[in-house]
Amino acid sequence: MRRFVMTLLLAVFCLVVGLGLGICFGPQLQQSEPAQWIATNAPWATSMIQPDRNGPFESYAYPTIKWRPKLVAGAPGAIAQLSTTYDSGARTNQPGIMKYRLTLFKAPGMRQCEVQLLDDMGFKLTQFNVSTFREVSGAPDIMEARDSLPCSEDDYKKAREYSIN
Secondary structure (H helix, E strand, C coil), rough: CHHHHHHHHHHHHHHHHHHHHHHHHHHHHHHHHHHHHHHHHHHHHHHCCCCCCCCEEEEEEEEEECCCCCCCCCCCCCCCEEEEEEEECCCCEEEEEEEEEEEEEEECCCCCCEEEEEEECEEEEEEEEECCCCCCCCCCCCCEEEEEEEEEHHHHHHHEEECCC
């Protein structure tokens, strides 16, 4: 009987500690790489990871990220949206390639801008200049740029925000 009571108390203690940690660290754990991997590979787990309506991602299916639209600094009324994907290098010591598509809405005068990928603390991980915009056919207020650049997978995984100037 004593063993049963001790086991029951230990189980209740572990339950309380686990629930407390889950409540405290739940939002951070949902954005972690293992949680994202489980959500994409286990059909029963997709409901556990709901997209954050205030988060920086419109959709996050690593290695493809569709970022939320942002206002462009220095261009009143202009909006930009970034979509990125990562292709790892052929060899382990070779950096991979980040492919991006930057779409500008209502920014007809812009011909060049700088994009920075930032970590969760707001520090710059990488930056690149975009200057090859082309107009999207049938949409006079929309311009688009596509290109790729070398990027380490570690920096790409750490990216949690972007800025555009």
